[in-house]
Every structure is written in structure tokens, then in C-alpha cells.
Amino acid sequence: MANYSIHVLEYAAVPEYHVSGIIYGYHNQGYRKLPYAYALIRSEDHVALVDVGYNHKDYGKHLADKFGVRNWHSPRDVLSEVGLTPEDVDTVFVTHAHFDHFGSVEDFPNATFYIQERELAKWVWAMSLPDRMRWMMVAVDPGDILRGVDLARQGRLVTVDGDMQDVIPGVDLHAAYDSHTFGSMWVTVRNDGATPSQDTWVLAGDLIYVYENIEGDGGAVGVDKVYTPTGLATGSQTNLVLATEEIMKQVDYEKRRVVPVHEERLKDDFPSRNTSADLRISEICVADGANSQVN
């Protein structure tokens, strides 16, 4: 029994992102494409997104000109490819407050947003620090936080303190404090609704960018594979490794069940198609009775 369909929807990409930013210690390894994507979790009763992309209106041109971000498309365009509109989305899980995950909140007028309280509180603290410590607030857009005020006032922003089970049936949130960011979290879908589940999927946010973060080369330490964390950690790489272990435990160490949205090679492991706008849709699983969106 599968209650939810899960899709990864690309909405933009950096064609050449340096590999050392994706995988800790992988210096001088060149560049690779880094897709920007959000994950869609959909059942008959719910339409949920994991993250919502960046605010193209405010700095899309800057990102394109300065950093080579290409092929941005709005949530309306992206969701239309799977027969949905932004208005259909009722739940959004914000894995962390970086601009490319927490930016397009105003595009989802009917959604309730979930974010770790610590993520907000610690960003506020970080923003209060002297200039010489500015590194700690990299990639956070004060405008996103400001739009969060409006969400809170409308009762559509829920700050979560730690783990939270069954936010919608069978979907849990797990905190990974001081890892990629101060209050990152991942989303676990127990697709059979059971606890423990025999059909678990993890939407990892930026705790895991790509497969090497789970199965990095372990030659240097004499083993086949090691967790090799992402290059960027406002918290610590140690905490990223610990979070990875928790994630892998949840999926019984089956790599395929962990879905890193920045991973271009999802298309090799899951049925996928490219839209006419050259945006990839990867189909992680299909709910019972639902139709494929890629065939």
C-alpha cells in the first residue's frame, strides 16, 4: 500500500557548480550540474511540498548574471507539469531557511508552512553578530524572513521544536540541529502509514546534496564507502554525518530510499522525464491508484 506519490521537480539549475562545495574535501574535482528542485508529496487528501525555491522577483537576474543560475521557472509552471497549481498546495515543509528553499512563500496562498523554531531564532541571532562573523548568515535572505512574518500573522507558519510525527498522516519531521544550518530538518514519508514502516522515503533537504554524501569514497580510511558530508555546513560536518546515520537507519541503509533533490543522477535511479522547458521530473514512487507523471 502506498499512500503518497513523490516527485522531485526541478525549477532551475546551476550548470557548473564546484564539486568541492557539494562534497566535503573533493577539491579540484571540477564542476557538475546542480539542479534546484523541490519535492512533491501528494495523496488524495494532501498536496505537500518540501521547500519552495527562491524569490526570482527580487534577485533572479542577479543570480543568473552573477552566479550562472539558469532556467528558473515559477512554481505555477513547474506544478502545471504534474497537473497542479500553487493553490492546490496545502502544506510546505521548509527544511531550512536558505534563499533557494524558503523564497517563494507568497506563491502558495493556501499552504501552511513548517520550519524549525531554532532555524529562525538562530538566524536572528546570527544576523546580530558583527560584520567579521557574517559568514554565518550566508545564503539567508532577510526578505524571506520578512515574508514569514506575514505567514505567521495569517496563522500559516508553524515553528516546530524538534521532531514531529504525522504532520500529515504518515509524514514526519526530524530535526538535525547545527548541521547544514542551525535548525535543518528532513522529512520522512512512511508510505504505508505504519510505524515502523516497511516503505519509508526520506526527503533530505540539503543534509544530503548528492549520493556521494552517503556513499563517498572511503579509500583514504581503508573502507569502501563512507559518509562524506556536504561542503557547506553552518553547523558542522560532524553533525551532518550523525544526521546521515539517523537518516540511513530510518531507511534500513537502503541508499535509494534517500532522495537528495540536488542530485542530477536521480534520473538514473528513478523514472524521469524532461519537460519542454528542460526541467527534470523524477518519479520516486506512485500512490496506489494514482497515475504516473512521467510516462
Place this chain on the structure above:
Amino acid sequence: MTPQNDIDECIATPIHASDCTSWEIPDPDPELILASFDDEAVAAYAVRIRPVYERFKRIIGQLSGLLILAQTAPAQADRDQPMVTSAREQLAEAAESRRESRAPQAARRHVAAMARIEEQLDAVLATLDRRIDLATPESPDLELAMRRLFTAHGLLLAVSDDRAEMTPVDFSHACCSCGANGSDADTTAVEPDASTTASPSPQSTD
């Protein structure tokens, strides 16, 4: 409907959607804000004012975060109070720096916008002294504070200027920063097969 009618209607509305026109700020025209960036005096002003810009940007984030926490975690007021104090001190410092920054005539619109940002932030900080009044969605204080913050943020976007490295988000180490702007990336040799399948290699710590 006239703009005044729009405003009246907005004031009468307890909760505004995020796409409500009450939040809208006219689109900025950076060319007008720092019209003569090639002018040495304007460029020098930009260098002087950039730390103030950066501080204003972060205070907008701080105050926004505090407004969220005031609503979603009202029991944590004691935890948050030092952040209010810190924002107040930082605004005072930034304000002093702004006033001391000599500005050429060509940058006058920038100067005026920066002064307005400061004014809005100062007013929001005064509101945060009465945090209890910000906890409910219907609070007129919250409404006004949000209005001021959206105004300040709109102005901040208006005075942002890539040429002066005044940008609304620090992307330098973000998921988009390919370590370079496009040109740097283009000059670096990329192995054809490294684009999607960079094979694992011994890790280095350099």
C-alpha cells in the same frame, strides 16, 4: 479605486495576504539611485555606505525574525530580549555611520532612501518594546510594524547595487555560488566526464 482608497481599505483589513498591494513598493531603478557610479565621489560614497547597507539588511532580518517569534513562541520573550537590545545598539551605530558618510549630490536619492530605511527600523524597534502587543494577528502594532518593515525592505532592494557589492543576499558560499561568476567558471578546465559523474577521489584537507 484611488491609492488613498486602497490604503483606507488596507487599514480596515485585519489580515493582509502576502500578495496584497499594501505591501508593494514601486520597482526600484538602480540606475537612478546611484546614477553616476563611474563618478569617483559616488564610488567612494558607495564604499563608505556599504557597511551601513549590510547592517540595515541584517536588522530587517532580525526584526522580522523577532516578529515571527513574538507570534509563534510568545513564551520565549526572555530569550529574545537580548536580540532586541542588540538590534537597537546596532541600529544606533549604523545610524551614526550613515550620518557621518559624506555623500556627493549624485548620490542624493541613495542617501534619502538610506535615511528612510533607518527611520522605519527605528520605529519598529520602538514597537518591540511592547512585545506583548505583537502576539496576536489582529494587533494594530503588528500591522504597522510589518508595514514599516516591508517599506524598509523595499527601499533596501531599491538601493541595492551589484556594482557596489550591495546585494540583498550574501550568495558567496551558497548553493548557487559556483565559486565564480560565469566567467571564472569558463576559464577553468572541466573534465568532460566530471559534469555529472565526478568519480570519488582521495580526500584532501587543503
